Amino acid sequence: MALSFIKKVFTFGKEKPAEEQAPEAAETKALEAELEPHSREEHLPRASDPALPEEMDTAGGPAADASETSAKENLTILPAADQIGDLGVIPLSLLEAEAEQEAGEIKTPPSVPAGHPPHKGGDPLEGEAAFSEGSAAEVVEASEAEPVTSESGKDIAAQPLTPHVGEMSGGTEENIPSPEADGEHASEAEPVLPKGFATGPKVAEPEPIALTPKLSWFQRLRAGLARTSSQLTGQISALFTKRKLDDDTLQDLEDLLIQADLGLETAMRVTGTLASERYGKDVTGEDVSRIMAFEIAKVLKPVAKPLQLDLSHKPHVILVVGVNGTGKTTTIGKLASKLSGAGLKVMVAAGDTFRAAAIEQLKIWADRTKSEFIGTKLGADAAGLAYDAFEQARAKKCDVLIIDTAGRLQNKAELMAELEKIVRVLGKLDPDAPHTVLQTLDATTGQNALNQVEIFRNVAGVNGLIMTKLDGTARGGILVAISAKHKLPVYFIGVGEGVDDLEPFEAEDFAHAIAGLGQ
Ligand SMILES: Nc1nc2c(ncn2[C@@H]2O[C@H](COP(=O)(O)OP(=O)(O)OP(=O)(O)O)[C@@H](O)[C@H]2O)c(=O)[nH]1
Structure with missing residues (x-):
């Protein structure tokens, strides 16, 4: 139907x-x-x-x-006479007749251009009944109930709308303006183009400039973490210039590491190892960087894990949560691309029903990654959408379903209720669902990311992280602090806005980039 x-x-x-x-x-x-x-x-x-x-x-x-x-x-559908104004096509002949009548000059009834209805009661032209060609005797009175027909029985209103120029009262073809009558300009003058256009032959285009080759993901990561690493290594070098390692320098170093968001635990590990190796001795910036990279990698290695998909679930449901703007939708697109590229059937669900652009954005990603898409209207119940998505993904035998969500922390109570409900309804279809709850973290955020993990972990049961925007002016140190505290797996890192800019998280690479060392 x-x-x-x-x-x-x-x-x-x-x-x-x-x-x-x-x-x-x-x-x-x-x-x-x-x-x-x-x-x-x-x-x-x-x-x-x-x-x-x-x-x-x-x-x-x-x-x-x-x-x-x-x-x-x-x-036959006629416009009512009182709708003529709405249609904006009151025949000129009628208006002229009206004017003539007012001036007491009317001699012959005006004709009705074909395709126009008569005026009805209340109209200033009522009673003139001048709607057919020829004499007044041929006029057919307009009735509200019946379609207007000409003497031949043909429906006037059904005829094409063509102005009867020659029949206009007091008007002739000569006094109707036309391009020709307008003078010689019409045919000879250059057309006046709107601003921003020009006439003439096409101007030669400049040679295309060779694009700079795309940096490797590690180069982008290093560039993104450059602010953190160069600030840190610069300060460390300054700290140890002509100074032996003592309690004061260790305390100063600890402060520097905490300021770089690495967290107290990691800072103490670094200073502890450094003290055990070089206490009372000369220390170079490089010594500190090496120990720092080693200790950071020790914290990160246990959390650098692949995202495990249990494909016995059809689908494996991934719920993506996080504060708005942290890169949820983009990351879903990147994940969908990887998975569908590997031959898995993926469905993405636009559970961020709060923002119209988020729904649109995900639809674009779905098209681009050849994934199934399910969305609903703005403001609709996100949990309902998640439920429908799960059912549809099952029916379509999808391997993976990835659900986007809204992330309005400013309305925490509502957000919590919404996320809790999503998790609850998914659990009705499969007690283990959602099988993965991924949180995206914006690497430019700093300390606030630590609080975000705390909140979303409690509300939605986050069991894995992805850090995005590590190609920007990132403050990646916070990932070390988060890992030390929450010990949640970190599956991927985002190093750009492109579909391929999602890399598996590698502890050593990340540690080296923060410490300003090579890969
Ligand atoms: N440079 C860079 N930009 C990114 C990365 N990931 C996402 N972005 C950009 O960050 C912005 C926000 O990303 P979204 O995916 O819309 O974030 P979101 O969490 O879905 O946002 P809401 O829909 O508002 O909740 C977009 O302009 C993305 O292109 C990344 O790894 N690197």
Whole structure:
């Protein structure tokens, strides 16, 4: 039924043989009966519609064997006289006649341009009944109930809308402005183009500039962490210039590491190892960097894990949470690309029903990554969408379902309730679902990311992390602090906005980049 209606909408205005239209007319009537009164009104033909397919004709529709003429009669839809103003096409002849009547000059009744209806009661032209060509005796009075017809029985309103220039009262073809009559400019003058355009032959285009080769992901990571690492290594070098390692320098070093967001635990590990190796001795910046990289890697190695998919679940459900702007939607697109590229069937669900652009954005990612997409309207219940998505992904035998969510921390209570509900309804379909709850963290955030993990872990049961925007001016030290505290797996890192800019998290690489060392 719905498909048939959509078909009707898209074939609207196309000609069809009458015998094909009769069954559809019956179907349309049934659909109209199903629709709410207000929505039905929206689909009924309006007088201003240029042409209506017969199946939409509220006058009863043609019988299967109806002749073309009788079908046309059934189709006659006239604009009401009081709608003429809305249509914006009051015939010039009528206006001129009105003016002439006011001036007491009217001599012959004005003619009605074909395709225009008569004016009715209340109209200043009422009673003139000058709607057909020829003398007043040939005029057919307009009635509210009946379509206006000419003497030949042809429906005037059904005729094409062509102005009867020559018949206009007091008007001739000569005094109608035309390009020719406008003078020689019309044919000879250069067209005046809008601002921003120019005429003339095409200007030669400059040679394309060779693009700078794309940096490797580690180079981007290093560049992203450069602020952290260069600040840190610069300060460390300054600290140990001409100084032996003592309690004061160790305390100063600990402060520097904490300022770089690495966290107290990691800072103490670094200073502890350094003290055990070099206490009372000369220390170079390089010594500290090496120990720092070693200790950071020790913290990160246990959390650098691959994202485990249990494909015995069909689908494996991944719920993606995080504060808005941290890169959830983009990361979902990148994940979908990797998975569908590997031959898995992926569905993405636009559970961020709070922001229209997020739904659009995910749809684009779905198209780009050849993933199934499910979305709903703005403001709809996200948990309901998640439930439908799970059911549909199951029905379509998807391997992985990835659900986007909203991340409005500013309305924490609502957000919590929404996320909790999503987790709850998914659990109704499979007690283990969602199988993975991924949180995205923006690497430019710093200390705040630590609080974010705390909140989302409690609300949604986060069991894995992805840090995004490590290619920017990142403050990646916080990932070390988060890992030391929460010990949550870190699956990937985002090193750009492109579809391929998601890399598996490698503890040593990350540690080296923070410490300003090579790969
Ligand atoms: N440089 C860089 N930009 C990124 C990365 N990941 C995401 N972005 C950009 O960050 C911005 C926000 O990303 P989204 O994916 O819309 O973030 P979101 O969490 O879904 O945001 P909401 O829909 O508002 O909740 C976008 O402009 C992304 O292109 C990354 O790894 N590197």
